[in-house]
Amino acid sequence: MSARKLVAGLGACAVLLAAAGCGGSAPSGAAGAAAGRDKGPVKIGALHPVSGAYAVDGQQMRRGARMAVEAINANGGIKSLGGREVELVAGDTQGKAEVGQSEAQRLISEGAVGMVGTYQSAVSTNVAVVAERNEVPFVMDVTASDEIFAHGYDYSFRVQPGSEVISVAAAKYLKEVSQQAGEPVKQVAFLHEQSDFGSGAAEAFAAAAEKLGIEVDPVISYDAATVSDLTAQITQVKASGADVLAVAGYYRDGLLAAKAINAVKPDLNAVWGVSNGAFDQPKFVTDVGALGERYFSTNYHFDAQDPQTRKLRAEYQRRYGAPMRTGAVLAYDAVQAIAAGVERAGGTDPVKVRDAIAASKVEPLTVGSGPISFAPNGDNENALPVLMQVQNGKVVQVYPQEKAEAEPNYSVTWRS
Numbered sequence: 378m379s380a381r382k383l384v385a386g387l388g389a390c391a392v393l394l395a396a397a398g399c400g401g402s403a404p405s406g407a408a409g410a411a412a413g414r415d416k417g418p419v420k421i422g423a424l425h426p427v428s429g430a431y432a433v434d435g436q437q438m439r440r441g442a443r444m445a446v447e448a449i450n451a452n453g454g455i456k457s458l459g460g461r462e463v464e465l466v467a468g469d470t471q472g473k474a475e476v477g478q479s480e481a482q483r484l485i486s487e488g489a490v491g492m493v494g495t496y497q498s499a500v501s502t503n504v505a506v507v508a509e510r511n512e513v514p515f516v517m518d519v520t521a522s523d524e525i526f527a528h529g530y531d532y533s534f535r536v537q538p539g540s541e542v543i544s545v546a547a548a549k550y551l552k553e554v555s556q557q558a559g560e561p562v563k564q565v566a567f568l569h570e571q572s573d574f575g576s577g578a579a580e581a582f583a584a585a586a587e588k589l590g591i592e593v594d595p596v597i598s599y600d601a602a603t604v605s606d607l608t609a610q611i612t613q614v615k616a617s618g619a620d621v622l623a624v625a626g627y628y629r630d631g632l633l634a635a636k637a638i639n640a641v642k643p644d645l646n647a648v649w650g651v652s653n654g655a656f657d658q659p660k661f662v663t664d665v666g667a668l669g670e671r672y673f674s675t676n677y678h679f680d681a682q683d684p685q686t687r688k689l690r691a692e693y694q695r696r697y698g699a700p701m702r703t704g705a706v707l708a709y710d711a712v713q714a715i716a717a718g719v720e721r722a723g724g725t726d727p728v729k730v731r732d733a734i735a736a737s738k739v740e741p742l743t744v745g746s747g748p749i750s751f752a753p754n755g756d757n758e759n760a761l762p763v764l765m766q767v768q769n770g771k772v773v774q775v776y777p778q779e780k781a782e783a784e785p786n787y788s789v790t791w792r793s
């Protein structure tokens with residue numbers, strides 16, 4: 378056993394012991410024939426929260442994964458396996474880490490050669506442990522936390538840029554955009570949900586901003602699962618004298634932040650999303666209307682300039698009557714990465730599929746600086762954060778210049 382594997386195994390046991398025990402059973406990933414992997418459709422597991430508080434996003438992502446499977450089959454299936462079709466086997470995490478863990482084990486037992494998911498870092502943390510123990514690849518679509526990739530896991534991959542990459546880009550973009558607007562940022566107040574996702578974003582942003590000479594104070598956290606009003610927190614921001622408010626959170630609390638900002642009207646030059654689950658969503662524009670105008674967001678994003686992405690999103694809109702969010706496009710990309718691994722492996726042994734995923738390059742439909750290509754730690758080394766802004770009721774890419782659809786408007790509506 379390599380040192381990397383040993384670290385991964387110890388980490389896996391530590392987490393599983395805390396959650397449900399770390400038994401000594403043989404990895405089910407090795408039991409390909411027993412799991413039915415060697416005949417019939419090639420099964421790819423999809424784990425998303427399709428019930429509970431995050432169900433709207435989870436449903437989007439499941440649909441994106443399903444559309445990828447349909448595209449693969451329409452294109453002749455897995456050609457190296459004689460055209461075997463791909464089948465999506467899905468699980469509902471309910472937004473709960475322990476449920477995601479048990480659902481991952483179920484999908485593996487049912488023959489999944491790989492899994493995609495999960496939207497929440499806490500859930501992905503548990504699923505990554507299950508994937509590692511069973512030696513089945515897990516390609517994360519939406520998972521911001523970098524902590525998972527510090528364990529040395531061999532079977533974890535990620536399509537989106539990680540929390541630190543997004544946060545560092547957010548600080549860099551803020552400094553450059555504010556300077557170009559003639560109002561260099563001085564002090565940022567950071568509001569974030571308190572789990573690994575939001576806390577990690579805040580810490581990485583603060584570290585990057587301070588290196589750029591930007592003060593970050595105050596840093597305010599809240600419980601995304603229970604919060605119902607953020608007026609007190611935004612009042613604290615107003616009293617701090619900060620000229621920019623950065624926000625890292627999920628969709629529902631993003632709406633609460635927008636409502637509180639509108640009520641308090643702090644003396645800001647910009648509202649700056651960092652890995653924010655709301656500010657770059659078409660539904661956010663619909664739900665808050667003018668309240669969200671000119672909000673910025675640094676995040677992963679579907680490639681608005683890619684004709685294939687536009688075609689996919691148009692088809693989604695036609696089928697489901699709603700805009701296709703970036704999470705769904707990332708789920709589509711993640712399924713494509715696993716399918717490319719099966720194609721390259723020429724078989725359904727998850728260990729060989731894992732090695733093939735690590736060596737594959739897949740053209741993404743999300744913004745990147747090249748094809749999806751995984752670094753030794755499993756991160757997509759070509760994932761690229763982009764700055765977006767709500768302008769005239771639409772979310773548009775505004776920075777960096779090579780990805781921009783419009784010029785950034787560094788201002789807030791209630792001061793101009």
